[in-house]
Amino acid sequence: MMADQYDVIVVGAGNGGLLAAATAAKLGKKVLVLEQHNLPGGAASSFVRGRFEFETALHELAAYGPKDNPQPVQQIFHWLGIDLEMHEIPGVYRYIITGEDGFDIALPNGREAVIAAIERAVPGSKAAVSTLFDYGEQCLAAIDMLQAGKSMAEIGQAYPVFVKYATRSYQEVMTELGIPKKAQQMLDAYWCYIGIPSDEFEFPYFAEMLVTYVEHGAYAPQKRSHQLTSALVKSIQEHGGKVWFNAEVEQILTKAGRATGVRVGGQEIRAKAVISNALPTTVFGKLLTEEAVPARARQLENARQRGTSGFLVYLGLNKSAEELGIKDYSVFISSTGDSREQFERQKTIADNDFMIMNCLNLAVPNCSPAGTAILYATQLYADGTWDQVQPGDYQAMKEEIARRVINEYEAATGITIHDAIEEIEIAAPATFARYMHTPNGDIYGYYGAPWDQTMGRLTTLGQDAQPLPHLFFCGGGSYMMDGYSSAYFSGYTVAKLACAQIDKEGESND
Numbered sequence: 001m002m003a004d005q006y007d008v009i010v011v012g013a014g015n016g017g018l019l020a021a022a023t024a025a026k027l028g029k030k031v032l033v034l035e036q037h038n039l040p041g042g043a044a045s046s047f048v049r050g051r052f053e054f055e056t057a058l059h060e061l062a063a064y065g066p067k068d069n070p071q072p073v074q075q076i077f078h079w080l081g082i083d084l085e086m087h088e089i090p091g092v093y094r095y096i097i098t099g100e101d102g103f104d105i106a107l108p109n110g111r112e113a114v115i116a117a118i119e120r121a122v123p124g125s126k127a128a129v130s131t132l133f134d135y136g137e138q139c140l141a142a143i144d145m146l147q148a149g150k151s152m153a154e155i156g157q158a159y160p161v162f163v164k165y166a167t168r169s170y171q172e173v174m175t176e177l178g179i180p181k182k183a184q185q186m187l188d189a190y191w192c193y194i195g196i197p198s199d200e201f202e203f204p205y206f207a208e209m210l211v212t213y214v215e216h217g218a219y220a221p222q223k224r225s226h227q228l229t230s231a232l233v234k235s236i237q238e239h240g241g242k243v244w245f246n247a248e249v250e251q252i253l254t255k256a257g258r259a260t261g262v263r264v265g266g267q268e269i270r271a272k273a274v275i276s277n278a279l280p281t282t283v284f285g286k287l288l289t290e291e292a293v294p295a296r297a298r299q300l301e302n303a304r305q306r307g308t309s310g311f312l313v314y315l316g317l318n319k320s321a322e323e324l325g326i327k328d329y330s331v332f333i334s335s336t337g338d339s340r341e342q343f344e345r346q347k348t349i350a351d352n353d354f355m356i357m358n359c360l361n362l363a364v365p366n367c368s369p370a371g372t373a374i375l376y377a378t379q380l381y382a383d384g385t386w387d388q389v390q391p392g393d394y395q396a397m398k399e400e401i402a403r404r405v406i407n408e409y410e411a412a413t414g415i416t417i418h419d420a421i422e423e424i425e426i427a428a429p430a431t432f433a434r435y436m437h438t439p440n441g442d443i444y445g446y447y448g449a450p451w452d453q454t455m456g457r458l459t460t461l462g463q464d465a466q467p468l469p470h471l472f473f474c475g476g477g478s479y480m481m482d483g484y485s486s487a488y489f490s491g492y493t494v495a496k497l498a499c500a501q502i503d504k505e506g507e508s509n510d
């Protein structure tokens with residue numbers, strides 16, 4: 001029998017894959033990461049145009065926290081020996097609804113400051129919004145318990161709100177609490193970070209996300225996401241692991257119904273466990289033979305809808321944020337404040353007017369040369385929306401939508417940026433497909449349909465984390481929703497599961 005060359009092989013060096021590999025290496029396992037691209041990160045990267053280094057993806061890193069009160073992501077990073085220069089993002093967000101009955105509100109950091117800002121804009125909302133935060137805090141604590149492996153009975157006893165509202169929608173609960181419609185809209189802009197409208201978004205997850213961002217703040221690295229992913233690569237290597245780039249995994253090998261390794265560059269490499277950062281869709285469709293895919297895994301994959309893709313306009317401006325009059329790091333803009341309507345419009349290119357504009361300089365000082373600024377605009381598009389664009393029209397369409405987004409920002413804020421553009425780069429779904437290797441350029445993994453959100457995924461984790469013995473999934477296509485911190489948590493959890501299994505099987509073979 002051929003000996004295993006590695007304990008763990010990780011397919012893909014996105015946030016989830018890198019954290020999984022770093023965790024396994026830290027736990028003393030022999031680890032190999034294989035990444036098809038020539039650099040780590042997947043979505044989480046950076047690129048240079050002229051005198052600007054652009055962030056590819058990150059708007060806000062959640063669950064990191066300040067140095068004197070580290071939150072779970074920072075705690076894991078410290079455990080891995082990683083200490084980074086991070087900046088707290090100023091303000092929660094500014095939200096501008098330009099249409100009828102619209103609003104323009106800037107939410108500052110901190111629970112009481114947010115409640116007060118909403119009370120000023122919508123008098124009479126204070127008590128109900130305070131209760132929303134109380135509930136969100138309880139849900140955050142309950143989800144921590146769930147991840148720590150506590151039973152639903154224990155969680156229900158400690159935090160009954162979590163169980164009561166486990167599968168109710170965020171919008172439904174806000175209505176039940178008596179939060180006026182306009183205040184609800186002011187509090188549901190974060191739907192776009194996960195791509196689920198608030199009438200379908202599970203209350204506990206949305207409420208804990210709000211509390212996490214508002215009360216624990218959000219962070220950005222000094223040197224873009226590439227700094228985070230390079231630090232993870234270094235941690236893997238310092239703990240004896242290997243990371244190969246330009247190494248596309250062609251096949252996941254199986255024997256007697258269990259994963260045994262991979263084929264890369266025509267070479268077969270054996271491992272005790274394989275952790276995939278590539279989506280199950282890719283693995284089941286391309287990397288495994290048809291017979292090797294268990295029925296439950298195939299059914300689950302077929303039942304799922306793929307999540308959203310993105311359209312990004314990266315701008316290097318030859319004026320500073322101060323000169324341009326930019327005061328907000330994140331501005332969300334739409335003509336409607338109804339998240340369902342915003343979500344439905346993502347299915348068309350013509351009507352989609354929900355956008356986010358970020359100015360990196362407001363969070364990360366000196367991220368661009370003196371007298372310049374980095375902005376990036378983001379739009380989300382439902383899976384497959386860009387399929388209707390013919391190849392011959394693609395470039396013109398990208399430029400048209402980029403112009404539309406810039407105009408929308410200028411009209412909503414009164415800030416002129418178009419005449420200060422020194423560098424511009426546009427990423428459409430095809431760009432993400434190329435760099436992340438996801439079908440249709442999906443950036444958020446699978447859509448969180450009501451049956452397939454955090455509650456459902458967490459409660460079936462035991463069954464679905466390892467659909468085939470010795471094959472695990474991490475990252476956006478795994479058991480958590482999308483996002484940097486979710487990808488990190490999934491990588492950490494799944495690597496621990498895989499390492500524990502390797503140890504257990506090692507003992508029984510002794």
Ligand SMILES: Cc1cc2nc3c(=O)[nH]c(=O)nc-3n(C[C@H](O)[C@H](O)[C@H](O)COP(=O)(O)OP(=O)(O)OC[C@H]3O[C@@H](n4cnc5c(N)ncnc54)[C@H](O)[C@@H]3O)c2cc1C
Pocket residue numbers: 011012013014015016017034035036037040041042043044056057058059060061062247248249250277278282310312378432435436437443444474475476477482483484485487
């Ligand atoms: C524009 C944009 C903005 C975002 N903003 C935020 C934000 O502000 N905050 C936040 O928390 N999240 C944000 N996200 C989401 C977040 O980036 C993702 O959820 C997370 O990074 C996904 O990580 P992942 O582990 O799933 O890996 P992915 O990024 O999907 O990477 C998978 C990796 O696997 C590699 N791979 C795939 N197939 C193979 C193969 N066969 N062989 C070898 N390698 C392979 C790919 O090349 C890639 O490197 C954003 C995403 C995008 C795109």
